[in-house]
Amino acid sequence: MNGIGLQPxxxxxxxxxxxxxxxHECCGxxxxxxxxxxxxxxxxxxTEEGPRRRFLVRPDDYRGAxxxxxxxxxxxxxxxxxxxxxxxxxxxxxxxxAWPSFSYVIVSIMAGEDQLLTSWQLKADRSAxxxxxxxxxxx
Amino acid sequence: MITIxxxxxxxxxxxxxxxxxxxxxxxxxxxxxxxxxxxxxxxHLYAADGKLRSFVNVYVNDDDIRYxxxxxxxxxxxxxxxxxxxxxxxxxxxxxxxxxxxTSAVAALPxxxxxxxxxxxxxxxxxxxxxxxxxxxxxxxxxxxxxxxLGSPAAMYLAAAGVGTIxxxxxxxxxxxxxxxxxxxxxxxxxxxxxxxxxxxxxALNPNVHIETYNAALSxxxxxxxxxxYDVILDGTDNFPTRYLVNDACVLSGKPNAYGSIFRFExxxxxxxxxxxxxxxxxxxxxxxPGLVPSCAEGGVFGVLPGIIGVIQATETxxxxxxxxxxxxxxxxxxxxxxxxxRELKLRKDADCPVCGTHPTVTALxxxxxxxxxxxxxxxxxxxxxxxxxxxxxxxxxxxxxxxxTVVVLDVREPQEYQINKIPGSILxxxxxxxxxxxxxxxxxxIVAQCKxxxxxxxxxDFLRSKGFTRVRNLTGGILGWVDQVDxxxxxx
Numbered sequence: 001m002n003g004i005g006l007q008p009x010x011x012x013x014x015x016x017x018x019x020x021x022x023x024h025e026c027c028g029x030x031x032x033x034x035x036x037x038x039x040x041x042x043x044x045x046x047t048e049e050g051p052r053r054r055f056l057v058r059p060d061d062y063r064g065a066x067x068x069x070x071x072x073x074x075x076x077x078x079x080x081x082x083x084x085x086x087x088x089x090x091x092x093x094x095x096x097x098a099w100p101s102f103s104y105v106i107v108s109i110m111a112g113e114d115q116l117l118t119s120w121q122l123k124a125d126r127s128a129x130x131x132x133x134x135x136x137x138x139x
Numbered sequence: 140m141i142t143i144x145x146x147x148x149x150x151x152x153x154x155x156x157x158x159x160x161x162x163x164x165x166x167x168x169x170x171x172x173x174x175x176x177x178x179x180x181x182x183h184l185y186a187a188d189g190k191l192r193s194f195v196n197v198y199v200n201d202d203d204i205r206y207x208x209x210x211x212x213x214x215x216x217x218x219x220x221x222x223x224x225x226x227x228x229x230x231x232x233x234x235x236x237x238x239x240x241x242t243s244a245v246a247a248l249p250x251x252x253x254x255x256x257x258x259x260x261x262x263x264x265x266x267x268x269x270x271x272x273x274x275x276x277x278x279x280x281x282x283x284x285x286x287x288x289l290g291s292p293a294a295m296y297l298a299a300a301g302v303g304t305i306x307x308x309x310x311x312x313x314x315x316x317x318x319x320x321x322x323x324x325x326x327x328x329x330x331x332x333x334x335x336x337x338x339x340x341x342x343a344l345n346p347n348v349h350i351e352t353y354n355a356a357l358s359x360x361x362x363x364x365x366x367x368x369y370d371v372i373l374d375g376t377d378n379f380p381t382r383y384l385v386n387d388a389c390v391l392s393g394k395p396n397a398y399g400s401i402f403r404f405e406x407x408x409x410x411x412x413x414x415x416x417x418x419x420x421x422x423x424x425x426x427x428x429p430g431l432v433p434s435c436a437e438g439g440v441f442g443v444l445p446g447i448i449g450v451i452q453a454t455e456t457x458x459x460x461x462x463x464x465x466x467x468x469x470x471x472x473x474x475x476x477x478x479x480x481x482r483e484l485k486l487r488k489d490a491d492c493p494v495c496g497t498h499p500t501v502t503a504l505x506x507x508x509x510x511x512x513x514x515x516x517x518x519x520x521x522x523x524x525x526x527x528x529x530x531x532x533x534x535x536x537x538x539x540x541x542x543x544x545t546v547v548v549l550d551v552r553e554p555q556e557y558q559i560n561k562i563p564g565s566i567l568x569x570x571x572x573x574x575x576x577x578x579x580x581x582x583x584x585x586i587v588a589q590c591k592x593x594x595x596x597x598x599x600x601d602f603l604r605s606k607g608f609t610r611v612r613n614l615t616g617g618i619l620g621w622v623d624q625v626d627x628x629x630x631x632x
Contacts, residue, residue, distance in 0.1 A: 025229060054229035059196045059203070062224055066147065076147045079226045083494075085355055087310055094228035097194045099148035100183055104228070111358060126182055 003133030004077070004103045004119045005036035011136045013040040014139030015114035016099030018107045021045070024103065025057040027081040029065035030103060031074040040080060041068055046139070054079045078119075085110055088118040090129045098122040103132065143173055143628045144221040152179035153172040166197060167210035169220055175334055184222070216279045238415060248274035249303070255347055259301050272461045273301060277347075280304040282369040284357055284385055286337040287311070287509045288445030289375030289452060291323040296453040297373075298341040298348045302460070305341065306351040306369060309333045320442040357381055359504035362388040363468040370458050373397045375449065379426045380507035386411060386419035387504055390495045397456045399448040404441045406448035409467050409486065410455050412495065416468035421489035426511040444476050473579045530601075530613045533621040536587055540564075547586045552618070560618055560629040562589060573602055582608045589614035589621075591632075 003013050008016075017026045017040070029041040044064065045055045057065070057079065069076045079102060083089075088108035090098075098104060108115040115120075120129035140160040145153050153159055156289075157177070163169040174181040186192050197204045198221040204212045214220065251259070251273060262268040268276075279302050286309040297305055311333050313324040321333075328336035334352040341350050355361060357371045357376075362384055366372060372394050374385045382400070389396040389412035396411040398419060411418045451472065456462045471484040494501040531539075539546055548565035550557060557567045568576050570590070580586065586603065588596035588611055596613050603611045614620065622629045 017366045027226070027228075055227065057226035058613065059198070059223040059225060062146075062226060069147075079228075081228050085361075087312070088310065091229060097225075097227040099146075099224050099226070101151050110356065111360075 003035070004030075004105070004134060005032075005135045005137040006105075007032075007036065007038055007053070008136055010037045010040045011117065014027050014107055014117065017042050018084075019114055021082065022109045022112045023084045025055040025082050025084060027057055027079060029030055029057075029068070029079055030105060031069050031072060032067070032077050033074055033138060035077070037077055039068075039072065051056075052122060058109040071111045075137055076102075078105065080105035080107065082106070083108050088116040090120050094120075095122070095126075095129060098129070100124065100126075104129070105134070141169055142219050143169060144219060146222055146224050148224065149180060149222065152183070153177050158334050163212060165210065166199065166204050166212045166214060166220065169214060170210070179325055187214070189444070194227055196223040196225055197221070198223060199504075218536040222392070249277045250274070251277065252347075254366050255301065258345070258347070262300070267463050268461060275460055275462075276301045276457065276550045277303040279371070279457055280306065280369045281364060281371045281373055282306040282308065282379065283375055283462075284308050284374045285375035285377070286321070286323055286333040287317065287375060287377065288320045288401060288440065289449040290337075290373070291321045292446050292449035293373050293375060293397075293399075294323065294337065294341060294454070295344060297456065298345045298350075300453075300457055301345065302348065302457070304349045304351060304369075305335055306353065306365070307334060308353045308355060308357050308365060309337070310354055310356050320440065320445050321512055322446075357384060358383060359507065362504060363392060366392045366394055369394060371395050371397055371459055372398075373456055375399065375452070379511045382419065383426060383510060384504065384507045387494050387501060390418050391504070393501075395459055397408055397452040399445075399452040399457070401440055401444050401448055404444065406444050406474045408448055408451040408455070408472045409470060410459070412469070413466075413468050415488065417488040417584065418492060418495045420494050421472065421492045422486055424489075424493065428512065441476055444474075447474060447476070481609060528612065530593075530615045531587065532615050533624040536562075536614060536621070537625045545585055547580070547584045548614075549586050549588045549596075549599065550618075551588060551595050556632070558593065559632050560622060562618065562621055565589065573599055577603060577606055577608075580608070582606070584608075584610065586611045587614050588612070590617045592617040592619055 001067045017028060020026065025045055027045050028043045030037045031039040031041055043057050043061045066076055083106055086108060088106045090104065090106060094104065104120045106120065107117045107118065117134060119134045121132055123130055140162055142158050142160055145156060149202050150157060159173060161169045161172040163172050170184065174184065176465065178433050184191060184195050199207060199212055199214060199218055204210065222227045249561045251270065256263065259273050262273050265268055281297055281302050283294050283305065286294065286307050290307065294305055294307060313328045313331050313333055313336055315329055317324055318326060323340045324333060324336040332354065334354055338350050338352055341348060353365060366388055372385060372389050374382065374396055376382050376385060386396060398411050399406065410416065455467050458466055469486050471486050473482045476610065490497050493499060550561060550565040550567045551570040551573065553569050554567065586608065588599040590596040593613060593615055596617060600611045600613045619631055622631050
């Protein structure tokens with residue numbers, strides 16, 4: 001299947017996490033298999049630049065996410081984060097800090113309410129992101 | 140040989156291996172060997188200047204090399220090197236205007252450079268502007284709300300005229316449908332944030348002008364803070380909640396509001412919220428009922444119209460800064476492009492105005508979406524999980540049609556919109572005709588109402604239900620969702 005699949009509970013969990021941390025950004029790991037996310041694994045936002053505009057997943061948390069994936073028999077498919085009061089489009093900062101082959105799910109939280117949810121992959125030459133379709137699916 | 144552990148996102152570049160054996164005496168040499176074997180890794184590990192990217196963490200066993208000898212850290216057989224990503228990101232930053240700009244208002248007026256004297260010479264030789272006026276312009280700070288139809292000509296003329304600081308608030312992305320009137324943005328800018336193309340265009344027009352961009356939706360939470368550093372606010376918004384918000388924030392912060400609005404062939408302009416002049420609420424204490432006045436997206440707009448109105452706003456802004464002429468205070472200009480006529484209404488400051496009157500009841504910013512009776516972000520609120528009996532997505536509709544379900548797709552747009560794109564088999568009854576034509580429909584039919592994006596069809600749904608229709612659902616995202624999800628071969632508008 002083209003794009004990324006989110007199980008309904010995952011879609012709901014990402015949106016709820018974004019609303020919960022509003023007006024700050026939330027972040028977490030996407031664990032799943034065959035392009036379908038089975039678990040949104042919430043992580044602490046540890047940025048020191050101010051969580052309103054930034055998120056950071058520390059190396060230890062990254063390792064924790066990979067370990068969680070191994071333990072649950074899933075793969076690390078990417079990460080999600082929220083854009084409080086901003087559209088669900090990647091910023092230049094996101095681009096500068098992106099890793100290849102991961103899916104980057106962004107949910108826009110406007111005035112505390114979840115809006116559009118999108119997903120993006122870094123182009124091979126790092127020049128930009130390609131938006132990928134998001135399917136909310138049970139399979 | 141030493142093993143390097145490869146993180147998930149880099150495995151596509153190492154033939155899917157999660158560990159690679161490499162040789163070398165230092166961390167730098169090991170990474171060099173790794174990127175020689177797998178050249179695709181290089182750009183992801185190293186920035187263009189040859190340094191490791193800041194979000195690439197390298198560990199020797201359990202120690203971060205930043206706390207050892209960085210890339211010179213020696214390694215020995217049996218060590219394990221791990222590449223661990225930091226994952227970072229964030230919204231576009233909204234830098235606060237710098238302190239130096241803030242204080243320049245009270246400092247002496249800035250001098251003009253030799254280049255500026257040449258550039259502004261046609262101003263300088265007019266006594267109404269002159270060197271002092273041009274220096275006032277250079278010291279001035281104007282905030283444009285929106286970089287669309289009105290914001291485009293206004294910001295371009297303000298920049299060309301030498302207004303020293305121009306702030307722009309916008310969070311939209313350039314769309315093909317903007318290009319018919321929004322001259323800040325060109326064809327190659329489609330898909331870019333409007334702020335980026337606006338900045339490029341204005342910098343090209345006049346590099347002496349300082350452009351501040353705020354990637355945000357103006358809201359009650361941020362308006363007062365955003366307005367604070369500015370002298371004049373130029374309202375280029377296209378909706379009532381933001382228009383009332385801009386007005387109230389101007390009154391509360393004591394900043395004049397260079398106001399403009401456009402609809403189809405008609406435009407309006409005035410200057411509100413000056414010390415003794417009326418405000419927008421003196422004219423319109425209450426917003427119109429939601430849906431009565433369609434937006435540009437629904438009603439259309441004559442492409443050159445915002446050029447006229449936006450330039451009137453820029454004219455008034457510059458006159459306010461220079462303190463010349465008769466400002467458009469207490470006067471409401473109405474322009475009709477089809478008849479090519481200007482009309483002027485007199486406005487009085489209303490002593491009972493809820494925000495600028497003698498006993499104001501609005502003393503802080505309120506919830507303007509609620510005030511104007513619209514649900515916040517009506518269009519965007521369309522969620523991909525809409526599975527209730529009220530709504531369905533284009534994908535779900537397609538599945539039902541493919542299954543052979545008996546579904547009546549009711550398109551409530553205008554005939555000229557229906558000519559651009561349509562769902563095969565749909566029937567067209569424009570929303571405005573529905574009250575007299577709904578009798579053509581079977582009240583027990585399985586109806587899916589559909590418009591461009593889902594707003595008008597939601598009204599149609601409400602109307603039909605009030606007439607006893609039992610099975611009416613709304614197509615989430617409208618025809619735009621259908622084109623995106625089901626039939627990308629059809630055009631969008």
